[in-house]
Amino acid sequence: MGYAVVDVETTGFAAGRSDRVVEIAVVQLDDLGRQTGEWCTLLNPGRDLGPQHVHRISAADVWDAPTFAQAAGALARQFAGRVLVAHNLAFDARFLAAEFRRLGVDLALDGLCTMRLAARFLPGAKRSLQACCDAAGIVLDDAHSALHDARATGRLSAHYLRHGTVDGPAVPWPRLPGDDVGEVRRGHAVVRARTEQVPLRRGDLVVFTGQMTEPRDVWISRAHAAGLVSQGYVTRSTRVLVAADTFTLSGKARRARAYRVPIVSEEDFGAMVGALQR
Secondary structure, eight states: OOEEEEEEEESSSOTTTTOOEEEEEEEEEOTTSOEEEEEEEEOOOSSOOSOHHHHOOOHHHHTTSOOHHHHHHHHHHHHTTSEEEETTHHHHHHHHHHHHHHTTOOOOOOOEEHHHHHHHHSTTOOSSHHHHHHHHTOOOOSTTOHHHHHHHHHHHHHHHHHTSOOOOOBOOOOOOOOOOOOOOOTTOOOOOOOOOOOOOOTTOEEEEESOOSSOHHHHHHHHHHTTOEEOSSOOTTEEEEEESSTTOOOHHHHHHHHHTOOEEEHHHHHHHHHHHHO
16 A cells, blocks of 8 residues: 655645645655655745745746646656655655645545654653754754655654554545646756846835835835835736736736736845935
């Protein structure tokens, strides 16, 4: 039967509402816990990426990644006939179920949770993946990377299997249409530095999107001090959209592209405000 160890990175915590999976990895193990395969891809969520400072995924990387709908068939085949495993299974299962539900597929997901099993195999250890790996002598190379987290969870599962019996149900995954998709990995995008200087005039409308290096209220104060008007939504009259990531897929960015409103970085906007004040 074997195991399918999964890890997802997401735009937030609201699986059943607006948040989506942006990266998913599946590491396959045999009955003894030996790795037999792995699969990982970024996913285009069709919205902003949420806390990029946590998962470190850029909008440029997901720009040409498959959507969950496009990858669903290939993903189901990765799971088929295997016991689902995750560290904090409730979180990953909730997001997987929500994504498949959007495609009209209702799944009752169950499996093994290495976080819960730690009470049996790693007594006294804290429950985070890092803490469990430390207690088991496992190296976690790059936390909050789906593939590295799934690999570490796979090694943790193998550690448990060497020290006892671990049984779990195999989920009856449906056969879904769709060809295998090319795996799109982190860092594949070659991003050239984008600089755009848009002449600003006092009274111009500016909009901000994303979690910027400096707090948004600081940027809004600078804009107001320069005679600009900040608003919370993009219209045809918006002069520029200032984005933490100029490849952003946020609703504001989609509207800006539709209206051909320039999207500029906070660095470029700072230079533009400086030119306006001279």
